[in-house]
Structure formats: C-alpha cells, structure tokens
Amino acid sequence: MFRKLIGVYIILGLVSVSVFTLTINNELDELDEDMEEYSERKGKILFPFVSIVRFANTDCANTNVMNGTCLARRECNNLGGTITGTCANRRGRCCVVSRGCGTTTNVNNTYFSSPGYPAAFGGGAACSIIVNRCNNNVCQLRIDFLDMVLAQPNGDGNCVTDAITITGGNTVVPVICGDNTGQTIYVDFNGNAAITISIAATPATAFRRRWNIRLVQLGCDCPGIAPNGCLQYYRGATGTINSFNYGGTANTGLSASLVTGTRQLANLNYGICIRMEAGFCAIQYAQNGGLFTFTVSGDVEGADNTVLGTAVGAANDGACTTDFVVIPNPTVVATGVAVGTDRFCGLGFVPVSSAAKPFVLYVVTNGDEGATINSPPDVANRGFSLAYTQIAC
Numbered sequence: 001m002f003r004k005l006i007g008v009y010i011i012l013g014l015v016s017v018s019v020f021t022l023t024i025n026n027e028l029d030e031l032d033e034d035m036e037e038y039s040e041r042k043g044k045i046l047f048p049f050v051s052i053v054r055f056a057n058t059d060c061a062n063t064n065v066m067n068g069t070c071l072a073r074r075e076c077n078n079l080g081g082t083i084t085g086t087c088a089n090r091r092g093r094c095c096v097v098s099r100g101c102g103t104t105t106n107v108n109n110t111y112f113s114s115p116g117y118p119a120a121f122g123g124g125a126a127c128s129i130i131v132n133r134c135n136n137n138v139c140q141l142r143i144d145f146l147d148m149v150l151a152q153p154n155g156d157g158n159c160v161t162d163a164i165t166i167t168g169g170n171t172v173v174p175v176i177c178g179d180n181t182g183q184t185i186y187v188d189f190n191g192n193a194a195i196t197i198s199i200a201a202t203p204a205t206a207f208r209r210r211w212n213i214r215l216v217q218l219g220c221d222c223p224g225i226a227p228n229g230c231l232q233y234y235r236g237a238t239g240t241i242n243s244f245n246y247g248g249t250a251n252t253g254l255s256a257s258l259v260t261g262t263r264q265l266a267n268l269n270y271g272i273c274i275r276m277e278a279g280f281c282a283i284q285y286a287q288n289g290g291l292f293t294f295t296v297s298g299d300v301e302g303a304d305n306t307v308l309g310t311a312v313g314a315a316n317d318g319a320c321t322t323d324f325v326v327i328p329n330p331t332v333v334a335t336g337v338a339v340g341t342d343r344f345c346g347l348g349f350v351p352v353s354s355a356a357k358p359f360v361l362y363v364v365t366n367g368d369e370g371a372t373i374n375s376p377p378d379v380a381n382r383g384f385s386l387a388y389t390q391i392a393c
C-alpha cells in the first residue's frame with residue numbers, strides 16, 4: 001500500500017513537471033501532441049491513472065458565430081474540423097466543424113452556413129447538407145437557426161423565392177422562409193435514415209440572404225430532447241414564442257387578392273411544446289407588447305389601434321377557419337371564466353391560461369390569404385409573438 005502511494009506521488013510529480021515544461025515552451029503544439037502520446041502510452045502500459053491528461057469533450061466558445069468542441073488535435077483533423085485555439089488547459093484543441101453546400105456530416109455540432117458566410121449570399125442552386133447520426137443512440141436533431149435571413153414569402157405566405165425544406169426525419173417540418181434567426185426546431189431521426197436540409201435561394205431575386213445553422217445531435221436519453229413530434233420545444237418558467245418569420249414590418253409583396261401581403265407563412269400545422277417545470281401546474285399566454293404581435297387573420301391595414309392588439313380585434317371559435325392557434329381547454333385570465341373554445345385568431349389576443357397537460361400550442365394556417373365564403377382576404381398579417389408564463393401549483 002505504502003509503495004503504491006509513493007508510486008502515485010512520483011507519477012504526479014512527473015505530470016506536473018511536464019505540464020510546467022509545456023507552459024514555458026513556445027512550440028506548444030508539438031509538445032502537446034508528444035504529451036498526449038506519452039500519456040496514452042504510459043496509460044496503457046502502466047496505470048489507467050495517467051489518463052489524468054484526458055479531458056471532457058465540452059463546448060469551447062471562440063468566435064461569436066461558431067463554437068467548437070474540445071478534442072485532441074488528431075481527432076479534429078480526422079473529423080475535417082478547423083482548430084481555432086486551445087482548451088482544457090491547452091491540452092485540447094478547440095475544433096470547429098463547419099460544412100457548406102453539397103456536404104454530408106455525421107459530426108455532432110456541425111455548423112452549416114451559406115457560401116461566404118457571414119457575407120450575403122446572392123443565391124444559386126439549392127444548397128443542401130445530409131446529416132447522418134453520429135451513433136445509434138441518437139434520436140433527434142436539434143436545428144438552431146443562429147442566423148437565418150432568407151427572402152420573404154409571396155403575399156400569400158408561400159415560400160416561392162427562398163425556402164428551407166427538411167426531409168428524411170420522422171417529424172413533419174413545414175417549408176419555411178423569411179426571417180427565422182433565433183428559432184430552433186427538433187426533428188426526430190427515422191431510425192438510421194439521414195435527415196436532409198435543403199435551402200433553395202433564387203438568384204434572380206436580389207436579396208442579401210445568409211444563414212448559419214448549428215446541428216446538434218441529441219441522444220435518446222438526453223435531457224434536452226423534445227417529446228416526440230414536437231417541432232418546437234421551450235424550457236423555462238417563462239419565454240417568448242414567435243411564429244416563423246414573425247417580424248414587425250409588413251411584407252412588401254401583394255397577395256393574389258391584390259392587397260398587401262402577409263409574412264405569416266402558409267400551410268403550417270405543427271405543435272409547440274413547453275416543458276412543465278417542477279412546481280408548476282398551468283400555463284398562461286399573452287401577446288407581447290405592440291400593435292402587430294397577434295395578427296393571424298383579418299385586415300391589419302383596415303384596423304386602427306382601438307382594434308389591433310385589443311380584445312376588440314380578438315376572434316375565436318367559429319370565426320377561425322383559415323389561420324389560427326389552438327390552446328387546449330383555456331380560461332380567460334382576467335375573469336377565470338372558461339373560454340369554451342380552443343381556437344384563436346384575429347388581430348388581438350386576450351390572455352388565457354390552461355392547465356391541460358402536456359403544455360402544447362398548435363399553429364395552423366391554410367394555403368393562402370385569400371377571401372373565404374365568410375370573410376374578405378387577410379391583409380398584412382405578421383403572425384404572432386406570445387409570451388408564456390407557467391403558473392405555480
């Protein structure tokens with residue numbers, strides 16, 4: 001026992017001397033590699049103990065556009081990554097894996113960015129990336145739109161100029177376009193099948209488009225995984241949920257009805273899930289401040305600020321046949337009275353709460369913004385920006 005302890009102290013001494021040599025040497029890189037090999041050799045021959053030189057493959061922040069993963073230099077080279085610095089007390093390399101158009105990846109945390117990013121991209125042939133699972137225990141791909149600026153849809157909300165299409169997964173993903181910076185979507189892998197992300201950008205339309213997407217592979221047992229089929233997933237007791245391409249300004253295009261177009265996207269039908277946090281039993285939704293934060297159906301230009309964003313502009317139930325949000329079994333917050341319907345649309349939103357579990361909100365839009373038998377065309381809709389607040393038990 002005593003001899004073993006002495007041995008351990010000697011090894012510790014050796015390691016600290018080497019670390020000291022490392023820090024004073026300018027040719028860090030080479031020595032570091034030697035150190036790595038030395039310890040690997042020693043580790044195998046002597047003690048597993050010497051694997052003290054190992055380090056966790058954690059995130060390493062570097063530039064503000066792409067973070068890396070802390071890896072050994074050799075591993076980074078094998079993955080086709082770019083070394084941007086050191087990490088783990090200089091024992092590891094911060095490795096950024098970034099891919100462009102027409103590539104394939106099976107590396108966790110790959111960035112997929114537009115040609116020349118962050119400079120604007122003029123457009124061209126469809127740009128796609130094929131994502132394979134990094135191992136058999138991966139169930140889901142989290143797609144972070146860190147920066148995502150594409151051309152707006154046409155006036156009816158159809159993505160005809162630019163479009164992101166995501167196929168191959170087990171989650172139905174709507175075609176999206178416009179401004180989606182900050183949005184995150186979750187796509188389940190369908191067994192071992194690859195997920196393809198394809199971005200079409202019409203060069204004939206001059207537009208300063210760009211994108212930078214982070215592709216995070218989530219293990220089936222990962223605490224950050226979204227419940228099956230939830231396209232979006234929020235965590236935290238409070239948060240903001242924006243519809244795709246939500247934004248303050250109107251679309252400059254006209255709809256087929258020859259009125260000001262919409263930036264609300266067409267053909268949506270998806271679920272947004274919110275994790276019920278510990279100690280919370282219900283959830284409340286309210287529209288964020290501003291006149292246009294809930295403009296889902298109706299004529300925005302024909303309404304003034306006595307209607308926009310108010311109870312007067314709010315519509316529900318049978319008035320919502322084309323574009324609407326579904327909240328199960330809601331109650332009006334101000335009165336505590338049951339709403340009696342789960343569909344909401346119109347130009348304003350009255351705060352409601354719901355104790356139905358799981359916490360989920362559905363978004364439905366039809367294929368255009370044209371007139372129906374009951375109503376004139378929708379004009380200049382923006383979609384919605386809702387704040388949610390969980391309510392303690």
Ligand SMILES: *[C@@H]1O[C@H](CO)[C@@H](O)[C@H](O)[C@H]1NC(C)=O
Nearest residue numbers: 059061064065066067146214
């Ligand atoms: C990089 O990591 C930091 C810290 O974890 C995080 O706040 C930031 O959002 C990440 N940036 C990117 C581009 O992933």
Ligand SMILES: *[C@@H]1O[C@H](CO)[C@@H](O)[C@H](O)[C@H]1NC(C)=O
Nearest residue numbers: 059108109138216217218219
């Ligand atoms: C991928 O990386 C993320 C964060 O960097 C991590 O949470 C996740 O577990 C990793 N996935 C796998 C399969 O290791």
Ligand SMILES: [Ca+2]
Nearest residue numbers: 296297323378
């Ligand atoms: Ca609409």
Ligand SMILES: [Ca+2]
Nearest residue numbers: 323366368369
């Ligand atoms: Ca519509």
